[in-house]
Amino acid sequence: MMNYDFNNLREMMLKQVNETGFAVVDSNLYLDTHPCDAAAINYHNQMAEAYRRALADYEAQFGPLRASDSRDTQYWTWVNGPWPWEGGC
Secondary structure (H helix, E strand, O other), X not given: OHHHHHHHHHHHHHHHHHHHHHHXXXXXXXXXXXXXXXXXXXXXXXXXXXXXXXXXXXHHHHOXXXXXXXXXXXXXXXXXXXXXXXXXX
């Protein structure tokens, strides 16, 4: 049961990262064509902060999502997690 809860939490947190990340990119594209829309700027800033929080929370719990975000100095822990074909995505 513990493994199910762990995987469920991981999926839920990753979904939050993906959703807020999408909102940041989508609002950025909108602002490219509507640069004076104050409400859109506010929304973009809120989503950017939500994305940073979601990413930080996920990485604190499960490790970095990208190898470039790894902070390893003694041992390359990036390879410790499951690989995509092992259900790591």
